[in-house]
Each structure stands twice: as C-alpha cells, then as structure tokens.
Amino acid sequence: MKSIKVSILGKQYPLKVEDHEEEAMIKICSYVDERFKNYRQQLVKQPESTVMVLAALSIAEELFEARRANSELEDNEEALMERVNHSLERLLTEIKE
Template identity: 60%
Template sequence: MKSIKVTILGKQYPLKVEDSEEEAMRRIAQYVDDKFRQYKKELNKQPDTTVMTLAALSIAEELFEERKRNRELDKQGDEVLQNVNKSLEEFIEEIKS
C-alpha cells in the first residue's frame, strides 16, 4: 500500500492505495474536485455541505446512467451472440445434410 494525498476543494485528504491504483485514484479525486468546484461556482451562496451533497448526487446519477448503459450493451451483446450461435448451428446442419 502507498500513502498519497489528494486535494478536494482546497482540503487535503490522505489515502492508502495500491501502487497500481495511484494514478486512477488521483484522476478520480480530480474529477470529484472539478465537479465540486463547478457546483460551488453555480451555488456560491450555499454552504459547502449542500454543494458537496448536490455534486455527489450528480456523480452518483452519472454512475447509475453508465451502469444502465452497460447493462443494455451487455444485453445487446448477448442477443448478437445468440443470433451468431443460431446461424452457426443452422450452417452446421446444412453441411451435415
């Protein structure tokens, strides 16, 4: 494990990550910081906790949408594979005949 520090809204947070995960975690922290800053700019009169909560909800919404898209793609992939298998089975039956 490796100790790193990431900065979100000007505050440093220490994290322990696997060496192989350091760059990904830094990118994630940067994404979160960017999203928080975007919301802070738009909601400049709101307290940080409100800004962070709304930004976190937005990030969670993005995650859920991506998961839904992935499920739909998996379903489409399964359908394509089923069609290919069916076509192969039909082709093999033709060859046998």
C-alpha cells in the first residue's frame, strides 16, 4: 500500500492505495474536486455540505446512467449472439440434410 495526499475543495485527504491504483485515484479525486468547485461556483450561498451532497448526487447520477447504458449494450450484445448462434445452428442443420 502506498500513502498519497489528495486535495478536494482545498482540504488535504490522506489515502492509502495500491501502487497500481495511484494514478487512477488521483484522476478520480481531481474529477471530484473539479465537480465540487463547479457546484461551489453555482451555489455560492449554500453551505459546503450542501454543495458536496449535490455534487455527489450528480456524480452518482452519471454512474447510474453509465451502468444503464452498459447494461443495454450487454443486453444488445447478448441478443445479437443468440441470433448468430441460432443462424449457425440452422445453417448446420441445413448442411447436414
């Protein structure tokens, strides 16, 4: 495990990550920090906790949308494979006859 420090909304957070995860974690933290800053600019009068919750909900919404899109792709791929398999089975049956 490796210790790193990341900054989110100007606050330092120590994290422990596997060596191979360091670059990805830094990118993730940078993304979260940028989203929090964008919400902070839009919601100047709101408490920091509100800004962070709304930004976290927005990030979670992105995640759920990406998961839904990925699931649809997998479903489409599975349906396509079933059609291909059915066509191959039919072709093999025709060849045998």
